[in-house]
Amino acid sequence: xxxxxxxxxxxxxxxxxxxxxxxxxxxxxxxxxxxxxxxxxxxxxxxxxxxxxxxxxxxxxxxxxxxxxxxxxxxxxxxxxxxxxxxxxxxxxxxxxxxxxxxxxxxxxxxxxxxxxxxxxxxxxxxxxxxxxxxxxxxxxxxxxxxxxxxxxxxxxxxxxxxxxxxxxxxxxxxxxxxxxxxxxxxxxxxxxxxxxxxxxxxxxxxxxxxxxxxxxxxxxxxxxxxxxxxxxxxxxxxxxxxxxxxxxxxxxxxxxxxxxxxxxxxxxxxxxxxxxxxxxxxxxxxxxxxxxxxxxxxxxxxxxxxxxxxxxxxxxxxxxxxxxxxxxxxxxxxxxxxxxxxxxxxxxxxxxxxxxxxxxxxxxxxxxxxxxxxxxxxxxxxxxxxxxxxxxxxxxxxxxxxxxxxxxxxxxxxxxxxxxxxxxxxxxxxxxxxxxxxxxxxxxxxxxxxxxxxxxxxxxxxxxxx
RNA sequence: GGAGGGGUGGCCGAGCGGUCAAUGGCAGCAGACUGUAAAUCUGCCGACGAAAGUCUACGUAAGUUCAAAUCUUACCCCCUCCA
Numbered sequence: 080x081x082x083x084x085x086x087x088x089x090x091x092x093x094x095x096x097x098x099x100x101x102x103x104x105x106x107x108x109x110x111x112x113x114x115x116x117x118x119x120x121x122x123x124x125x126x127x128x129x130x131x132x133x134x135x136x137x138x139x140x141x142x143x144x145x146x147x148x149x150x151x152x153x154x155x156x157x158x159x160x161x162x163x164x165x166x167x168x169x170x171x172x173x174x175x176x177x178x179x180x181x182x183x184x185x186x187x188x189x190x191x192x193x194x195x196x197x198x199x200x201x202x203x204x205x206x207x208x209x210x211x212x213x214x215x216x217x218x219x220x221x222x223x224x225x226x227x228x229x230x231x232x233x234x235x236x237x238x239x240x241x242x243x244x245x246x247x248x249x250x251x252x253x254x255x256x257x258x259x260x261x262x263x264x265x266x267x268x269x270x271x272x273x274x275x276x277x278x279x280x281x282x283x284x285x286x287x288x289x290x291x292x293x294x295x296x297x298x299x300x301x302x303x304x305x306x307x308x309x310x311x312x313x314x315x316x317x318x319x320x321x322x323x324x325x326x327x328x329x330x331x332x333x334x335x336x337x338x339x340x341x342x343x344x345x346x347x348x349x350x351x352x353x354x355x356x357x358x359x360x361x362x363x364x365x366x367x368x369x370x371x372x373x374x375x376x377x378x379x380x381x382x383x384x385x386x387x388x389x390x391x392x393x394x395x396x397x398x399x400x401x402x403x404x405x406x407x408x409x410x411x412x413x414x415x416x417x418x419x420x421x422x423x424x425x426x427x428x429x430x431x432x433x434x435x436x437x438x439x440x441x442x443x444x445x446x447x448x449x450x451x452x453x454x455x456x457x458x459x460x461x462x463x464x465x466x467x468x469x470x471x472x473x474x475x476x477x478x479x480x481x482x483x484x485x486x487x488x489x490x491x492x493x494x495x496x497x498x499x500x501x502x503x504x505x506x507x508x509x510x511x512x513x514x515x516x517x518x519x520x521x522x523x524x525x526x527x528x529x530x531x532x533x534x535x536x537x538x539x540x541x542x543x544x545x546x
Numbered sequence: 547g548g549a550g551g552g553g554u555g556g557c558c559g560a561g562c563g564g565u566c567a568a569u570g571g572c573a574g575c576a577g578a579c580u581g582u583a584a585a586u587c588u589g590c591c592g593a594c595g596a597a598a599g600u601c602u603a604c605g606u607a608a609g610u611u612c613a614a615a616u617c618u619u620a621c622c623c624c625c626u627c628c629a
Binding site for chain 2: 361391393394395396397421422424454496501
C-alpha cells in the first residue's frame with residue numbers, strides 16, 4: 080500500500096495539486112502526509128529538488144520541508160517575489176506556553192521574515208473562547224477571560240526569541256482577534272458573513288467529517304470556529320492587507336474557508352499555505368514526552384531539558400530537524416545527509432545547540448555543556464559543574480540515617496514512596512554512579528558542603544547538597 | 547419528548563455476584579544490549595507498610611446481599627434512531 084501510493088505520487092507530481100484552482104482545491108489524506116514529507120524518499124527528493132520557484136521564500140521553505148500544500152501556488156509565488164508581503168498565523172491561547180509542536184509554523188514565519196516579509200501573529204483571544212474542534216476528539220474546555228489573558232502574555236514571551244517584532248516592513252506584528260470578534264453582533268454578522276458559508280460544504284471538510292463519522296458530538300459553538308477563523312482572515316486582509324494565511328495541515332479546511340470568504344465577499348484572491356504536521360520517525364507527534372509537552376518557556380522547561388530533548392531525537396529525524404529548526408545553510412546540511420551511525424551523535428549535538436541558541440540564547444549553552452559532560456562524560460567528573468540539574472538541600476543533622484526513599488520522594492523525583500522503592504528494587508538508583516539499594520544510608524563521613532549525585536536511571540539526576 | 551446503546555485505571559478495551567487492585571493492548575518507568583538513538587529482551591507500573599496486610603478505586607448517590615465493577619432504584623453525562 081505504501082508502495083503503490085509512492086508510485087501514484089510520483090506519476091502525479093505535487094505541483095499539479097498545488098496548481099489547482101481554488102474551486103478544485105482538494106485535500107491530501109492525512110496518511111499520505113507522512114509519506115510525502117518524510118517516510119517516502121522519492122517524495123522527499125521531489126520536495127527538495129524538483130520545485131523551483133520565483134520567490135526565494137518558497138524555494139527555501141519547500142527545500143527545508145515546510146511546505147505541505149497551498150492554494151493557487153503559481154499566483155502566490157508571483158505575489159511573493161516582491162518584499163514586504165504580509166502573512167499571518169493564528170495561535171490558540173489554550174496554554175500559557177507554546178511547545179515544540181508549534182515550532183514548525185514559528186520557524187516558517189521566521190523564514191518568511193528572513194526573506195523580507197512581514198509575519199503577523201494572530202492571538203486567538205476570541206476564538207479560544209470557542210475552541211477549535213478540528214480533528215480533536217474531546218471538546219476544548221472553555222477558558223475564562225483571565226486565563227486567556229494570562230496565556231496570551233505567556234505565548235507572547237515565547238515568540239519573542241524567534242522573531243523580530245516592530246513596525247518595520249519586515250518586522251513581526253502581534254494582533255488579537257478578540258479585538259474584533261468580541262464586538263460582533265449576531266444578526267449583522269450572519270447577514271454579512273454567514274450567507275457566504277454553505278453548510279453542505281462545511282460538513283464535507285475532513286476536520287468536521289471525522290467528528291461526525293466517529294460519533295463525536297460537535298456543538299454549534301465549535302462548528303462556528305471555522306467561520307470565525309475565516310472572518311479573521313477577512314479582517315486582516317481588509318485592515319492590514321494581509322494576503323497569506325499559514326497553518327498546520329490540519330488547518331487546511333479552516334484556511335480555505337477564509338480564502339473563499341474573501342473571494343466571495345470581496346472578489347479578491349488571497350492564499351493559504353500549510354506546513355506538514357511534525358511526526359517523528361516512529362510515528363509519534365513531535366514534542367510529547369513522558370513528562371508532557373516540550374515547552375518553549377523557560378519557566379516550564381529548563382533550557383537544559385530542552386537541550387536534552389534535541390540531543391535525544393531519533394537518528395532518522397536529525398537531518399529533517401536540522402533543515403527545519405536551525406539557520407544552518409541548506410548546502411551545509413545537504414552535506415551532512417550521508418552521516419551514519421554513531422557519528423550522528425555529533426549532529427544531534429549540533430542540532431541541540433542551534434535550536435537552544437535560538438530559543439534560549441547562545442549564552443545558555445555553556446552551563447548546559449558543562450552539566451552534560453559532568454553527567455555523561457568521564458565518570459567522577461566535577462559535580463560542581465552540574466549547574467543545570469535540580470538540587471536538593473539536606474541539613475547535616477538530618478542526613479544521618481535518612482533513607483533514599485525519603486529523599487527521592489521529598490525532592491519530587493518519585494511520586495510516592497512505593498514508586499521510589501520500586502525504582503530502588505529495580506536497580507535504577509545510583510549514588511555517585513554506584514548502584515544503591517533500599518538499605519543505603521548516607522555515609523557518616525559527610526560534612527557540610529559535600530554533595531552527592533543521585534541518579535534515577537541514566538538521565539534523571541539530582542544533586543544532594545549537605546548543609 | 548419517545549426508543550435503544552453506553553460511562554471501567556493516562557488512553558483503548560475485557561470483565562457482568564465471590565478466585566478482581568480488576569485480562570489484554572498502547573503509553574510510561576527501570577534493567578540488559580548499545581551510541582545519552584532505534585529495535586529487541588527482562589522486570590515494574592493505585593496509596594500506605596520491612597512484611598503480613600490495611601485502605602481507596604470501575605459516572606454519582608442510595609439499596610439488596612455474608613459478599614457488588616458485576617443485581618435494584620434514582621440522578622448526571624455521552625452516543626444512535628424516531629418525534
